[in-house]
Amino acid sequence: MDIGTISLVLMLGLLALLAIGMPLGFASAILAVLVLFMKFEPTFLVDPMSFGDGLLTGRPGAGPLNILAQKIYGLMTDYVLISVPLFIFMAALLERSGIAKDMYSSLNVWLNRTRGGIAIVTSIMAVIMAAMSGIIGGEVVLLGLIALPQMLRLGYNQNLAIGTICASGSLGTMIPPSIVLIIYGLITETSIKALFTAAFLPGLMLASFIIIYIIIRTQIHPDHAPLPEPVEGEPEGGEKWALFGAFIAVLACGFCSILFLRTLFFTVTGQNAVVEGVEPIFWGTPDYLPWFGGIVVVGLALIFFAFGRQRTATGWRMGKGLVAPIVVIGVVLGSIYGGITGITEAAGMGAISVLILAIMRGEASFELVWDSLMRTLKSTGTIIWVTIGAAALAGAYTIAGGPTYVANTIIGADLPAMGILLTMMLILLFMGAFMDWVGIVLLIIPVFLPIVQRMPIEEIGLIGELQPKYLAVWFGVLFCMNMQVSFLSPPFGPAAFYLKSVAPPHISLTDIFKGFLPFICIQLIALSVLIIWPPIIEILLP
Amino acid sequence: MSSPTSPQDEDLSTGSLVEWVVPLAFVGTSAWLVWHFPAFILEFYPPKGQSQFEQLAALYKRRDVTPDMAPLFGQFADAIDWIAAILAPILFAIGVLTVKRARMEFADWRPIDRLSVFWGRITMMLIVLLVSVMLYEVFVRYVLEAPTLWANELSLWLAGFVFLGAGLYAMQQRSHIRIFLLYDVCPRWLQRTFDTISTLLIVLFAFFLVYGGYGEALDKLWRWETFGTAFDPPIPATIKPIVLVIVCLVAAQAVINLISDWNAVPVVHTAADDIDEDELEKLRASVGDEGVGDIDVTRGSIQGNQSERK
Numbered sequence: 001m002d003i004g005t006i007s008l009v010l011m012l013g014l015l016a017l018l019a020i021g022m023p024l025g026f027a028s029a030i031l032a033v034l035v036l037f038m039k040f041e042p043t044f045l046v047d048p049m050s051f052g053d054g055l056l057t058g059r060p061g062a063g064p065l066n067i068l069a070q071k072i073y074g075l076m077t078d079y080v081l082i083s084v085p086l087f088i089f090m091a092a093l094l095e096r097s098g099i100a101k102d103m104y105s106s107l108n109v110w111l112n113r114t115r116g117g118i119a120i121v122t123s124i125m126a127v128i129m130a131a132m133s134g135i136i137g138g139e140v141v142l143l144g145l146i147a148l149p150q151m152l153r154l155g156y157n158q159n160l161a162i163g164t165i166c167a168s169g170s171l172g173t174m175i176p177p178s179i180v181l182i183i184y185g186l187i188t189e190t191s192i193k194a195l196f197t198a199a200f201l202p203g204l205m206l207a208s209f210i211i212i213y214i215i216i217r218t219q220i221h222p223d224h225a226p227l228p229e230p231v232e233g234e235p236e237g238g239e240k241w242a243l244f245g246a247f248i249a250v251l252a253c254g255f256c257s258i259l260f261l262r263t264l265f266f267t268v269t270g271q272n273a274v275v276e277g278v279e280p281i282f283w284g285t286p287d288y289l290p291w292f293g294g295i296v297v298v299g300l301a302l303i304f305f306a307f308g309r310q311r312t313a314t315g316w317r318m319g320k321g322l323v324a325p326i327v328v329i330g331v332v333l334g335s336i337y338g339g340i341t342g343i344t345e346a347a348g349m350g351a352i353s354v355l356i357l358a359i360m361r362g363e364a365s366f367e368l369v370w371d372s373l374m375r376t377l378k379s380t381g382t383i384i385w386v387t388i389g390a391a392a393l394a395g396a397y398t399i400a401g402g403p404t405y406v407a408n409t410i411i412g413a414d415l416p417a418m419g420i421l422l423t424m425m426l427i428l429l430f431m432g433a434f435m436d437w438v439g440i441v442l443l444i445i446p447v448f449l450p451i452v453q454r455m456p457i458e459e460i461g462l463i464g465e466l467q468p469k470y471l472a473v474w475f476g477v478l479f480c481m482n483m484q485v486s487f488l489s490p491p492f493g494p495a496a497f498y499l500k501s502v503a504p505p506h507i508s509l510t511d512i513f514k515g516f517l518p519f520i521c522i523q524l525i526a527l528s529v530l531i532i533w534p535p536i537i538e539i540l541l542p
Numbered sequence: 543m544s545s546p547t548s549p550q551d552e553d554l555s556t557g558s559l560v561e562w563v564v565p566l567a568f569v570g571t572s573a574w575l576v577w578h579f580p581a582f583i584l585e586f587y588p589p590k591g592q593s594q595f596e597q598l599a600a601l602y603k604r605r606d607v608t609p610d611m612a613p614l615f616g617q618f619a620d621a622i623d624w625i626a627a628i629l630a631p632i633l634f635a636i637g638v639l640t641v642k643r644a645r646m647e648f649a650d651w652r653p654i655d656r657l658s659v660f661w662g663r664i665t666m667m668l669i670v671l672l673v674s675v676m677l678y679e680v681f682v683r684y685v686l687e688a689p690t691l692w693a694n695e696l697s698l699w700l701a702g703f704v705f706l707g708a709g710l711y712a713m714q715q716r717s718h719i720r721i722f723l724l725y726d727v728c729p730r731w732l733q734r735t736f737d738t739i740s741t742l743l744i745v746l747f748a749f750f751l752v753y754g755g756y757g758e759a760l761d762k763l764w765r766w767e768t769f770g771t772a773f774d775p776p777i778p779a780t781i782k783p784i785v786l787v788i789v790c791l792v793a794a795q796a797v798i799n800l801i802s803d804w805n806a807v808p809v810v811h812t813a814a815d816d817i818d819e820d821e822l823e824k825l826r827a828s829v830g831d832e833g834v835g836d837i838d839v840t841r842g843s844i845q846g847n848q849s850e851r852k
Contacts, residue, residue, distance in 0.1 A: 020736035022743065023718035026796075030747040058753070072751075072785050076702040077777060079694070085704060086676075099830050134782070141822070145829045193568030269687075344697075348676035355852060360660020363828070370557030373666040374644060381712025384705045384717055436719050491722075497812045502822065 001038045003405045010035060010397065014443070022237070024439045025389030032068060032396040039400040040064050060415050064399070071395035072388050078362060079344055081387075085380040087179055090134035090354050090371035095142055097358045099324045100129065104146050106321030110244055113236065116225040118154065119164045120211055122147040126168030127207045128468060130175035131329045132350070135379075140471035140495050141168035145500040157224035158507065160217065162515035166495035167210055167522070171485040173437070174203035174480055177332060179349075181476060182343065182386065184441050187394070188449055190472040198473045198537035199480055205536075206484065206526040213522055226287045235314075246307035246315035251323070252298035255330075259283060260292035283338065324357050340501030383438055390442030397446075407450040417459035421531065424448055432486020433493070440477065440486075449475060461534035474537050478530050485523045509527055556644040564640060565663040568633040570637045570730070574626040576780060577605060580616035580766050582627065589764065598766055637663065645820040652802055658714035658795050665707030670698045692773035702781040706788040713795045716803075722811040730808050742801045748793035752786050759783040 010031055017027035019512050037045055041054035051057050056065050075081065094100070104125055111117035122143055129139050145167045151161035173180040176196030185192035218225040230236070235243055267286050303312045330355040335346035358364040397403065408418060428448075431440050452460075457468050466474055487495045490513040500509055530536065545789060580602040589595045593643040603609065611620035620629075641653055641660040651659070679693030713720050725733060759782040 012621050017719045017743070019724045021722055021733075022736075022740035023720050025718060026747060027746045029751075030743040033747055033750045061755075061757025061760075062751055063754060065750055066758055067754075068751050069755030069759065069782070069785060072789075073778075075783055076781055076785065077698055081705070082672070083698060085701070085708070086673065089669060089673070095710075096824060128760060141825065142829075145822075145825055228760055288811075315717055345680055348673055349680060351673055352677050366562070367557050369670075370562075371644075371646070371821075372660075372668075373669055374646060375821070376669060377662055377666055377708050377711050378715055378717050380704065381708030381710070381715075382717050382719055385709040385712060388709070399723060417708055434721060434723060439719060452816045500812075512653070512669040 001042045003401045006035055006294065006400055007402055007405060007524050008039045010402075018435075023385075024436070025385040025387070027401060028389035028393040028443065029068070032392040033065070035393070035396040035400055035402075036064055036067070039251065039396075052158050055175065065401060067395050068392045073481070075388060075391045078186065080182065080192060080342075081384070083177075083182055083344045083347040084152060084179055084383060085376055085484050086175060086344065086351050087133060087182075087495050088135065088379045089372060089376040090182060090347065090351040091138055092375040093326075093354045093358060093368070094129075094133055095138045096368055096372065097354065099328075099354075099357065100125070100142050100362060101146055102321030103128065103325050104321075106319050109318045112228055113230075113240075115222060115227065116214045117227075118147060118151050118156065118262065119160060119214045119218070119225060120163050122151075123168040123207060123214065124209050127204070128325050128329070130172040130203070132165040132325060133177070133334065135172055135179065137494065140498040141502055142167055143169045146504060148499075152504070153395050155226045157221070158505060159515035160174055160214070162215060162499065162503075162507070162512050163517075163519040164210070166499055166512070166516060167497050167519035168207070168490055169498075170495050171203060171207055173483055174199055174206060174293075176200060177336070177343070177347070178218045178440065178480065178484060179383070180480055181380075182436065182439055182478065183383070184445065184476045185389070187387075187442060187446060188472050188476065193472050194470070194541060195476050197540045198470070199477045201536060201539055202477055202526065202530055205529065206481070206523065209522045209526055210519065213518065235267065243315035243318060244305060246303060246312040247319035249299045249302045250293055250312060250316050251319075251326070253291065253296050253303070256292045256295040256299070257404065260296060262290065263288050263292060266353050309326045324361075326354055326359065386438045386442055388435075393443075394446050403447060403450045406447050407454050411454045412453045417455040418531075419452065420455065421460065425478075425527070425531070428479065428482040429485055429489065432483060433491065437483045437486070440483070445479060461532060463533045464535040466534040467538060470538055470541060473541070474530075474534050478536050481523070483526045485520060486525065488520050488523070490516070556642050560640060561642065561663065562639040562667075564633060564673045565660070565667045566666060567836070568637055569667050571626045571633060574607075574622070575630050576601070577607070578619065578623045578626070580605070581620075581623055583764065583766060584618045586618040588763070592696070594765065600768065601768070601844070622807045634660070648820055650802060650806070652798070654798055655714055655763075655802075658710050658791070661707050661791075662711030662714070665711060666706055668700050668704050668707070672704060675700070692775075694768060695773045695775050697773060699775045699777050699780070702777065703784065706784060710788055710795060711793050712793050713799070715846065716799065726810050733808060734804065737800055741796045744796045745793045751789055754781070755782075755786055759786055
């Protein structure tokens with residue numbers, strides 16, 4: 001059977017099976033079988049009695065059907081995939097610990113006299129949480145539990161409150177570490193570290209767009225974000241800045257002492273001796289010693305002479321909720337970028353550091369670990385098994401020559417590159433409204449990416465030119481940004497349902513989606529920045 | 543831990559000591575069993591060729607944790623191997639009989655579902671082991687500067703079982719990703735037809751997967767093919783066959799689900815289904831009163847709660 005027919009049957013079959021509510025992974029898996037039959041033994045499909053005669057059914061235990069088992073086995077022994085359950089485990093532990101709540105209180109202390117303060121705090125907190133783990137559902141729920149009641153109590157505009165929580169809470173997939181990017185990297189064989197680095201700036205850009213929007217909106221309509229009544233004896237204005245300075249000094253001192261000791265340890269044990277051709281230990285060579293030592297001394301001097309011990313103690317008490325998140329981010333991102341470990345070990349270290357923090361905070365219990373494990377298990381099974389089905393389907397479809405055929409057809413149609421890209425974006429946005437991101441990344445990206453890779457690279461983007469080696473990375477980030485929109489887009493944007501489950505009953509789903517509208521526009525602006533100026537992703541890449 | 547809104551009266555507290563100990567004990571014994579499995583291949587179904595036989599025997603000799611122990615009954619397996627072989631199924635049976643449903647788990651369960659749930663418990667212990675192995679490796683590599691040869695491959699091996707086991711558990715929990723757009727608006731008889739078609743296709747997939755793959759899987763198991771590295775775990779020999787076994791179990795579970803859910807009342811599915819009431823309760827507790835405040839934060843009536851079916 002020719003590949004055009006196979007592709008058509010595949011697409012229709014997928015639509016039909018998804019429509020009847022078949023689990024995504026298994027729908028792909030059975031279609032993989034169907035593709036193999038159409039390719040190698042079409043006679044069986046019209047005449048099932050011929051079972052046992054053809055290329056596939058003729059030799060039980062061998063033949064092209066074995067590709068399915070081989071593909072699954074390959075996925076099961078992929079080292080990077082181990083990071084998925086570990087990151088989920090970490091997020092599950094994190095959600096149940098009081099770290100998020102303390103972080104909220106600490107951030108709020110500094111910004112509660114600012115117009116729109118709680119909304120800004122929510123966004124900042126979402127960014128920090130996004131940098132700790134890469135799951136969105138939990139983040140929206142947590143922000144909804146912590147920040148929504150506060151904003152509503154203060155009389156914030158309901159739409160502003162809702163939109164801020166959901167738009168910020170969805171950032172988890174944009175800011176590394178992100179499970180979406182891990183799976184994307186895995187199936188497209190793109191460097192996950194490069195994806196993480198590339199997604200960082202666009203993610204922060206989107207976050208800052210959201211914060212700028214909040215500031216502008218609350219300045220124009222001060223009644224959208226009333227200020228809380230000042231609390232008796234609360235520090236104000238300049239005093240607060242001094243306290244903040246003192247807190248930062250303590251923080252800098254603490255971290256630099258740790259880095260100083262680390263470098264000292266390496267120097268004493270001789271681990272950081274510069275060897276030709278070997279990457280030197282990140283921030284661990286002896287020439288960093290005076291820097292770290294210097295910062296510690298300056299910090300101590302500031303604490304004792306400029307700010308004073310009393311004020312430093314107050315500042316520390318107000319801000320200490322930020323220490324735990326910074327430690328976790330340091331461990332996870334430090335492990336990845338410090339060259340210490342790979343993504344998988346970084347995920348393991350992150351999970352362990354959260355567990356240790358929970359033990360230190362007195363929140364850890366066997367029950368907490370047990371519940372977190374159960375959640376991890378369920379989410380892992382859900383994500384991995386879609387991956388299994390898609391891997392089987394991709395394997396079968398590739399053997400049948402599918403991706404090349406699709407790419408040739410699209411490229412052969414001689415459409416302008418930007419036109420194709422925009423169409424893809426529309427399809428992704430549309431699909432995102434109905435399908436989970438896992439399904440999209442596994443079923444649509446393997447078809448789209450070869451098309452993008454065949455386009456003339458100078459036609460991609462309007463300003464600046466992308467380096468060819470970063471094309472797949474750029475498309476991954478673009479896809480991630482697309483998913484940001486789909487998390488919010490009506491009628492099925494998951495963020496709305498997550499928030500609904502924790503919002504007061506009088507807030508209806510329609511209200512929630514109404515609150516999203518300006519934020520969807522912000523996301524679309526961020527998306528168009530990525531399309532118009534692709535090299536934005538290269539800024540942090542070597 | 544009991545919540546006033548709970549429709550069930552049964553005791554739903556899980557995570558007690560016995561629920562940790564039994565799966566861990568099973569993991570321990572079956573690990574011993576798997577590691578010494580070549581002994582049983584040699585005893586019961588030895589490779590036919592002389593050189594293959596000698597290769598496997600040599601492999602077993604290298605691997606045997608207790609090389610000085612005299613073989614019992616036959617030529618290879620010693621007393622501990624036999625004890626592990628007897629104990630593993632017993633522990634599995636105990637585990638299946640003692641496993642309890644947690645509040646956050648799918649409410650509707652029959653005795654047969656215990657198997658998948660206990661398999662899930664085993665998988666949870668494997669995640670604990672996986673994290674421990676990674677912690678140990680990072681500690682010895684970066685602090686003691688004495689990296690192990692085995693940690694990375696052991697993680698890989700464990701993770702294979704975790705991925706597969708998680709899928710079986712997710713099937714029992716009905717948490718595999720589906721699109722309910724059309725499904726939810728259909729009448730119940732049509733939903734049943736859809737479910738039957740899906741289940742049939744899953745079984746069909748399992749059949750063709752096994753039909754095409756059993757040759758290679760059995761061959762690797764029989765020859766006890768290892769990973770070919772320094773630590774050399776038998777990853778192909780174990781994961782290849784277990785892929786087929788688990789996919790068959792998943793298909794069986796799909797059939798069980800079809801039967802169990804035949805009379806279920808239709809519910810409207812939303813993205814919020816995977817946030818369960820119990821979890822929210824605990825989140826609220828950890829967030830504290832201040833976070834929730836005086837606002838009534840109850841779940842809206844629009845969402846069907848999967849655990850409140852029937």
